[in-house]
Amino acid sequence: MAQITVENLGKIYRVAARDPGLAGAFRGLFRRRHNEVVALDQVSFSLERGELLGFIGPNGAGKSTTIKILSGILRPSAGRCEVDGLVPWESRIAHVARIGVVFGQRTQLWWDLPIVESFELLRDIYRVGQADYLRMKDRLVDMLKLSPVLDTPLRQLSLGQRMRCEIAAALLHRPRVLFLDEPTIGLDAVSKLALRDFVKELNRDEGVTVLLTTHDMHDIEALARRVIIIGNGKVLRDSSFEAMRNEVLGERRLIVDFADDVGDVTVEGAEIRSRDGRTVEFGFDRAKTAAHTLIARVAAAHEVADMRVEDPKIEEVIARFYAMHGAVDA
């Protein structure tokens, strides 16, 4: 049975609006105008225990709204969902005790408290026994390298240190599901890598189900086997990362540095996409021609200095996908 099921979830926000200028403000005193913004529209998916799902989409697509509903702090306007048999917004307290949530843009720790005191407060709030707490804390401190910052108040930490503490804080009570909303936002390259490794390990070794949203395609590539693309509040695609990439950009690139000037070179099964002196970039359809066949053909016909096969850039893949579905932040 699926651990998380989401059926036809919908969310409409009512946003107060007013006409521009002083006259508009004055009219607003008597008659409030509301615009309805559809944040989610018939979103459905399900997640098995131990899966790691990436949620991507442009700003305003509905990623955060989905996470907020799943974590029990927002009520949907339509549809239902269950996490481990509980409807999040109906059984909020029981539900949130079993999940871990990190919002990259928000802190859930106490600004003025040293990290270890925040952890101890969370231990009591989640009613974790002292022995369990110490075991879990020591492991997290070890894995996330937190020992140098434990006695420092949150406000004095760097963003990378803070995010590691936030993740640890979300795991102290051993949740079976972890929701990460843009956990790598603003982090430097090293911190991002460390965070990805940790999440991967947590998912693989502990079987924690992870649902993460991100703008960083490298997060998705490094972590998620399965991807849901969301745009304008709708699920546009729910598939493996590879399948999505193949569908959008089935073309791969073969870049060849020829040893001599080759003039008008032609290779069966490939077309020239660009050339720069002796360097020629060929495009080929991976479904029709295997890379090694193509390499053999080129090498047989010409003197070659260097050769490499590349996939198109992930950002390029996603940008094309959004454009195909008109899902660009309006």
Add this chain to the structure above:
Amino acid sequence: MSAVALPYLAVLRARFALMLQYRTAAWAGVATQFWFGAIRVMTLAAFYVGTGRQPLNLPQVVTYIWLGQAFLAMLPWAADAEIAAGVESGNVGYERLRPVDTYFLWFARALAWRVANTSLRAGPVFVLAAVLLPFTAMAAWRWRLPADSAAAALFVLSIALTAVLSSAMTVLLNIVVAAGRTPRVASFAMAFVNLFSGLIIPLALFPDWAQSALLWQPFAGLADIPYRIYFGALSGGKAAEGIAAQAMWIVLLTLFGRWWLNRVMARIDMQGS
């Protein structure tokens, strides 16, 4: 029981420790409260000159004023500033990621705030008005000790209920702020609190026909009831009545507050990230 209360006690403890760090504000408060206490004592003493029998005699009124100054921080004058800020920033919604009842979480914070602030101010005001003042020319205007040991014990019980009652009212102010999404709407509460708690004029000095109603209205339990118990103006059955009034309002306001907060929380939307 202790397992149920554990999260709230932890928040209360952490909050209390934090509030105790605001010592500069507390010393400024002590100075202000002693100064205003002295002025109010002199004003009321001037009114007492030449009047006939009053429901409270002058030493009682003077003590009443000093108690009011010492326990001023106990009054629910404003909503929790952090919660008010959280309503504007949306953090209030995120607090609901914790497996705790929002009402009791806010209650624990309010209680820590009231008790910490009061404990920083009450002692110094007592030292100034009850210990040092007798050695000056104004000895007649000193803070006097409780009527007897029974009055002292009942006062401790009643002032503890005051802290609880005031916290319940503070949470109500928080809810008003959360419901209206505007942090300053609650300031009108101050006028009611000041008048009907007896802080401006002791409730006993109001007309006789109003006395019973005044004792049973919710604000009397914030100041007037424990103070009158302190110097014995409420004793025996009357003291029991005052304490019962406090307890009743605690129960009613808590039930109402929980019901209202659940309604408000159900329709809070948090947009964007």
